[in-house]
Amino acid sequence: KAGAVSDGVAVVWTVRNARGVLPLSFRAVRRLVPAPSRIALHDDGSDDGTPELAARESPAMEIVRLPASEGPSRGRNLAIESAPERYVLLLDGDASPEPGALGELMAAARRAAAAVTLPRVLTQDGFLQHGPAHMSWAALPRFRGWWGEPAPAREDEGYSAGGGTAMLIDRRFLPEGVRFDEDFGFRLEDADFLYRV
Numbered sequence: 001k002a003g004a005v006s007d008g009v010a011v012v013w014t015v016r017n018a019r020g021v022l023p024l025s026f027r028a029v030r031r032l033v034p035a036p037s038r039i040a041l042h043d044d045g046s047d048d049g050t051p052e053l054a055a056r057e058s059p060a061m062e063i064v065r066l067p068a069s070e071g072p073s074r075g076r077n078l079a080i081e082s083a084p085e086r087y088v089l090l091l092d093g094d095a096s097p098e099p100g101a102l103g104e105l106m107a108a109a110r111r112a113a114a115a116v117t118l119p120r121v122l123t124q125d126g127f128l129q130h131g132p133a134h135m136s137w138a139a140l141p142r143f144r145g146w147w148g149e150p151a152p153a154r155e156d157e158g159y160s161a162g163g164g165t166a167m168l169i170d171r172r173f174l175p176e177g178v179r180f181d182e183d184f185g186f187r188l189e190d191a192d193f194l195y196r197v
Helices: 022-030 050-057 072-082 101-112 152-157 189-196
Strands: 006-015 038-043 062-065 085-091 166-170
Touching: 006 022, 006 072, 006 101, 022 050, 038 050, 038 072, 050 062, 072 085, 072 189, 085 101, 101 166
Parallel strands: 006 038, 006 085, 038 062
Antiparallel strands: 085 166
């Protein structure tokens, strides 16, 4: 990677029309330990006042207005490519990490020298969220859930949905040239990225 990379963490949302869910996510990110070195919002053509809300809620937030709505991949790639920080925590607008989540993700990333580290994501009812995009290859043949349906019977099996909802990128270990496919379309673009990583 060109240029110096700090050991800091950038938290970046890539959203479109997320005004209704972002305040909760903003509050959660402000409580993260360690505190992010930079917070940014990449707006994918919102027409509901999302960027204006972000500017009011967090005046120090870096806001990037993408020229047209083309899905989350462009904003995520921009976050990865332009960050001076070693770590980039990519979040969807409805992701609300617990205060210690960032520290735990960073510790796991360092232990495993992982390019991408995913959290377990809970549904609003407190169940572990499951999704087809976020399994290991070994787990895929046994997978039976889709798009966040709670499945309490499988809580102990270790399935975890993270993907585009939340992922910590360690730019030092990300394979050269591997980025989100901006032509892939929305839904499972995160799975495509994770499998190529």
